[in-house]
Amino acid sequence: MSLADPVPDADQPAARSATTPVLTTERFGGSGWREMVALRHRVLRAPLGLSFSDADLAAEAGQLHLALRLGDTLAGTVLLLPPDSDGSAKLRQMAIDPALTGRGFGTLLLRHAEAELRRIGAIEARLSARETATGFYARLGYVSEGPSFIEVTLPHRLMRRRLDPGPSPA
Numbered sequence: 777m778s779l780a781d782p783v784p785d786a787d788q789p790a791a792r793s794a795t796t797p798v799l800t801t802e803r804f805g806g807s808g809w810r811e812m813v814a815l816r817h818r819v820l821r822a823p824l825g826l827s828f829s830d831a832d833l834a835a836e837a838g839q840l841h842l843a844l845r846l847g848d849t850l851a852g853t854v855l856l857l858p859p860d861s862d863g864s865a866k867l868r869q870m871a872i873d874p875a876l877t878g879r880g881f882g883t884l885l886l887r888h889a890e891a892e893l894r895r896i897g898a899i900e901a902r903l904s905a906r907e908t909a910t911g912f913y914a915r916l917g918y919v920s921e922g923p924s925f926i927e928v929t930l931p932h933r934l935m936r937r938r939l940d941p942g943p944s945p946a
């Protein structure tokens with residue numbers, strides 16, 4: 777399946793357009809952002825018996841909130857931090873709705889996030905990958921660095937990928 781294709785069971789023209797993946801940037805504190813927090817809670821915190829604190833969420837004010845939508849359904853989220861002075865920028869809170877994994881949406885969202893990072897001047901993407909997800913990132917060119925460490929109760933690895941240069945300005 778190509779990443780730009782609609783979900784397989786959408787065979788009517790109206791349904792096809794409603795299920796074509798759309799990438800959006802949500803405003804911190806807005807309704808789209810609140811929906812993203814709910815998905816992140818469901819995928820990344822509730823299974824661990826944890827929740828986001830007010831301080832966790834307030835710290836997201838300066839971050840970019842990217843969403844992947846299928847019609848009215850929020851399918852996935854990722855947050856981007858602005859690049860550091862060395863051009864390395866952090867991705868965090870990558871989550872695809874469990875009902876929609878394995879269809880290429882994670883790849884689509886991550887590649888879109890990398891394009892956004894290039895747009896804001898980053899030359900490298902880095903992330904703390906859950907050990908259970910390192911295979912996903914490795915397939916997409918991320919390289920693990922250093923020992924395993926614990927974050928939000930789970931083993932993680934630092935992973936990095938150099939970002940290809942974008943198209944030259946005309």
Ligand SMILES: CC(C)(COP(=O)(O)OP(=O)(O)OC[C@H]1O[C@@H](n2cnc3c(N)ncnc32)[C@H](O)[C@@H]1OP(=O)(O)O)[C@@H](O)C(=O)NCCC(=O)NCCS
Pocket residue numbers: 819820869870871872873876877878879880881882883884904905906908909910911912915
């Ligand atoms: C990890 C996650 C983002 C992947 O999203 P997805 O939409 O299922 O990924 P894709 O369908 O684009 O998969 C791309 C490839 O990676 C593989 N892959 C997906 N998840 C994987 C995993 N956890 N480990 C190893 N490989 C994985 C797929 O099989 C696919 O391989 P292929 O190209 O050979 O077919 C998603 O499963 C998720 O949200 N998981 C729970 C939360 C989580 O772990 N987030 C990451 C926190 S660091």
